[in-house]
Amino acid sequence: MDGKKRRQKILIVDDSEMNRSILVDMLGEDYDTIEVENGLMAVNELQKRAGEISLMMLDIVMPLMDGLEVLEVMNRRRWIETVPVIMISAETTSDRISQALGMGVTDFISRPFDAKIVQRRVLNTLLSSAKQAELENLVAEQIYEKEQNSLLMIDILSHIVEFRNGESGLHVVHVRRLTEVLLEQLASKRPDYELTAGKIALISEASALHDIGKIAIDEKILNKPGRLTNEEFQIMKQHSSIGAQMLDGLSVHQGEPLVRIAYQICRWHHERWDGRGYPDGLSGDEIPIAAQVVAMADVYDALTSERVYKSAFSHEKAIEMICNNECGSFNPVLLECLMEVSETLQEELRSPEVRESAGESISSMVEKMSHHSELSASNRTLQLLEHERMKYSFFAAMSKEIQFEYTVSPSMVSLNAWGARNLGLDEVVMDPLENRKVRGYLSDELMGQLHSVLMSATPEEPIVTLEGKMERDGVKKWYRFVMQALWSEDEPPEIRGAIGKAVDIHSSRSYLENLERRASMDQLTGLLNLTSARSQAEARLKENPEAKYALAFFDCDYFKDANNTYGHLFGNRLLVHIAERLRQVTRSGDIVSRAGGDEYIIFIQYHQELEPTIQRIYGALHGEDFGGFTISISMGIATTGQVGPDFTELMAAADRALYAVKQAGKGRYKFFEGNETSLVKSRGESVYTNQSEIIDFTPEEQNKGGTEE
């Protein structure tokens, strides 16, 4: 075991200092503990380090935020999936307890605390939690280290994993799924086999162990490409009894149903219905049903898979061979079941669920076994298991995604069943680049991007990602492509293709775009905020610096009074009203923004005369009665002709004109003239440049604006 010991963190949430302290005393020796005294702090803590917390112990009745509310937050943010929770309340009302259990609580420890129970429950919860993969190492080190005196199941499993690397990695998985499917079919036909759901699960899980005896068989024989000699075959045949012996040697687990069934499967999965199998020559129902079913599953998968000594048979051929007793005879009722599931079988085995459930089966086996504190396990063993688990969970996580494998030569794409269905394509598409349907999805642009990102992959960093828009039902939708490049074995290696997946990220992408849009808007009025108005205006100024632009800067006179007299809600409605008016009187190309408070700006392009436009806008705003308040507007206007194509200068000049209006009694508009007082002091802003720099001032014919109806 490696030396670094990362201890698991337990978050204890209870308002009673004493209760927390008791728990810390009970658990502190084996775990790190964090204490907080109310729900709010708990949520904070989770926010900060949800990933580090292995378990939470949660009281119900607490100030500020109670335990049930914490659970609500945890459900909403999906923390409950990764952080198991044990309730520790003194609460005895059963409806609150069941409410808590309904919200994902794993366990409930009632007061008074019993040290042994607390430690045991915490350990159990940690063992069975969803984070188990990550925790296995830790837990194993913490509890198993001390007890290394017995043979372990985990060790056996790891050997299988080791032994089965590569070639038949999927064999265990397939056999499991086949076993399950056959058993389900059989259950209704033959109630006398007593195949309950629990038993089916157990047999399917145990099926993973059917070939453990092969550990003892010489690798040369196992992987021999040609036919085995008679002598070699005799050795090979020993694997079933060896496997059984191994399980028999597990002195500590003899009572365990999983071990009992695994024993039957190991020993008798090569027995045949007519008594001509090995090692014991059992016949008919002398052979336990678990072994009968696994035998059939084993044969089917062996036939349909490629092996060192044979190529794969088709599904139909395999079924035919089994039914003709070419691989030994089987229980007639099982043959019936096989025929009945035959049609769906192929797809079953290819579905991602198969892989997923395989992951589950391993994890649940580990879980089962880890309940035996007698077990001990080497770190390497657990690492191997974890590796397998990661592989499986990767596949599991890939469900509902378009998965593909692309090879350059021959030019071909294979898709997973779901992806093919989703795209309406065959699972294998030859010459995809020439395929009209494929090209319908992938624009030339996207193809080019995919190609270049794939070519950028290196053996050090083989995985590349790309986000691009794929044509779906006439709409371009965002997808994320994740690909791993495949290389040839040449020197230097050449990219021969890629495996990868395409995930629909349209909704999240749209959400982001929506957020961006929202961030550029003023929440109250829906107009642009100043920052985005500025950047849009600056973009136009840059794009076309010779054009004539004007900026009008205005505010609502006596707005403070309106607020004070009629209330803030009225003030808000007034601001919204002005914004609506502005939308009505401006053109879609104008930039209209609420700059803050009751200040607005309008940035417009004009061609000949500006004044009539300003007059129209001003007239639409000024003088209107709004719920008893007469709207009065003061406005200052500056043009690029005066200050140059610079937004800051425009703002400064318009602001100065506005200030001059305010000084002169409000309720008018005024064009910037250049002789206005500097406003640096009065407005406390320093966006203005030195007045003397404002040159080339062209007076409009109307110098003092002022058009009140």
Next chain:
Amino acid sequence: MTLQECYARLEGDYAAVSGRLPSEKFIQKYVLKFAEDKTMELLEESFRDGSFDEAFRAAHTIKGMCQNLSFTRLEKSSSDLTEALRGGKSPGAEELLLKVREDYALTADTIKEYKAGL
């Protein structure tokens, strides 16, 4: 006074607590801690101020501590008070508070005496 005698005086269940908690020292630590706990004051205050929500939580906390220490007598009265304060004050709450006050005093005094004799 031994810890066992202390439990007898405050009408707790020593057999139960020693079955649950790892050692006598462990129990002693928390028994002594109990006498320093301020939750009772919080209960009195919040009750006086009419914040029955807070009073409920305080009573609940006392009940929880008593459960952990197997202070049977105070657990009973604080538990009754908790229920009388759940979701607002019910009519009998004042009387139950008197009982809690009395039991708390017995418990705290006994512990102080026990501590003095250590």
